[in-house]
Amino acid sequence: xxxxxxxxxxxxxxxxxxxxxxxxxxxxxxxxxxxxxxxxxxxxxxxxxxxxxxxxxxxxxxxxxxxxxxxxxxxxxxxxxxxxxxxxxxxxxxxxxxxxxxxxxxxxxxxxxxxxxxxxx
Amino acid sequence: xxxxxxxxxxxxxxxxxxxxxxxxxxxxxxxxxxxxxxxxxxxxxxxxxxxxxxxxxxxxxxxxxxxxxxxxxxxxxxxxxxxxxxxxxxxxxxxxxxxxxxxxxx
Numbered sequence: 001x002x003x004x005x006x007x008x009x010x011x012x013x014x015x016x017x018x019x020x021x022x023x024x025x026x027x028x029x030x031x032x033x034x035x036x037x038x039x040x041x042x043x044x045x046x047x048x049x050x051x052x053x054x055x056x057x058x059x060x061x062x063x064x065x066x067x068x069x070x071x072x073x074x075x076x077x078x079x080x081x082x083x084x085x086x087x088x089x090x091x092x093x094x095x096x097x098x099x100x101x102x103x104x105x106x107x108x109x110x111x112x113x114x115x116x117x118x119x120x121x
Numbered sequence: 122x123x124x125x126x127x128x129x130x131x132x133x134x135x136x137x138x139x140x141x142x143x144x145x146x147x148x149x150x151x152x153x154x155x156x157x158x159x160x161x162x163x164x165x166x167x168x169x170x171x172x173x174x175x176x177x178x179x180x181x182x183x184x185x186x187x188x189x190x191x192x193x194x195x196x197x198x199x200x201x202x203x204x205x206x207x208x209x210x211x212x213x214x215x216x217x218x219x220x221x222x223x224x225x226x227x
Contacts, residue, residue, distance in 0.1 A: 004163070035216070039158065045207050047216035060215040094164065105211035107154040109175070111163040 002026040004095050004112035012089075012119050018082040022095030022112055029053050029076045033098035035108065036069065036080045038091040046091075050098055051078055085119045092116050122146055124208050126219035132227040139195040141222045143208035148188045152211040155184055155193045158221075159204045168193065169211065198224070 008020035022034070035050040049059035051069040059067045063082070071078040082089060092114045099109035123146045133139050143153065151171035158164045166175045168184035171191055181196045195202055203226055208219040 037216075044221040045156075045158075045209075045218040047218070050216075058214055062215075096164075103170070105152055105170070106216075107166055107169045107209065107211055108156070108164070109166055111165075113161070113163045 002097065002110045004097070004110055006093070006095055006112040006115045008093075008115055008117070010116055010118060012085050012117060013121050014086055014119055015084055018085050018089065018093075018117055018119075019079065020093055020095070020115055020117070021077055021079045023075070023077045024097075025076065027097075029071065029073055029078065033106065034071070034078045035096045035098050037094045037096055037108070039094070039114075040088075040091040048080065048082075048093075087119050090117065090119045122149060122210050122213060122217060124210060124217060124219035126206075126208060126222050128222060129220060130223040130225060132225045133198050134227045135198055135200055137198045137227075139198050139202075139224060141193045141206055141224075143186075143191045143193070143219050145189045145191075145210065149210055149212070151187045153184075153186070153191050154209045154211055155182075156207045156209065157202075157204045158207065167206075195224075 003025045005023045012018045030053040033050045036048040051057045066083045068081040094114050095112040096108040097110045098106040100106050125144045153171045155168040167182050172184045183194045185192050205223045207221050210217045
């Protein structure tokens, strides 16, 4: 079955870069869009952006200046970098698959388990 | 488009019927999904296209509505249903979620 396994540090210092990786198993990373989403106590769920297997990306305008996503099809994984982090970026970060099934709309049908990332010195 | 969920939290007992609403700022047809988030677990999609039950989701969950007003109903709340629930508009960039509804034990 489809599984998304996240990895990356749980503590990042202010002004540094948050880096997370999502390893996909049970399905090829090709063909689908793959998203990063975060959950903060104050703002609920916030979509960060997504990436296609070709490397094409779409980012949330609210974070666009600090976000970079990449994909490694040989390893069936994709990654998130968020630069210049502050305490406001403290959140649980999730990776997820954007699924359409040809319906013309997308929802997130498989998610990683989440990574709590705390921004603190 | 913005999505407003209500209530933001609720307390209920096992066996209760629970309704959570999601209101969109304009007509979104049936382009809405519902998710369940529990601490330490991978989130789950419950409903998509407003009323289609995702495979494997218990039938006590149901979704209804179209246009601007939507409802997630849990017909008989079970202990494992205490969680936070979010709605999402399906056809937009950026992907947009409601503010969430936390369902707590009474």
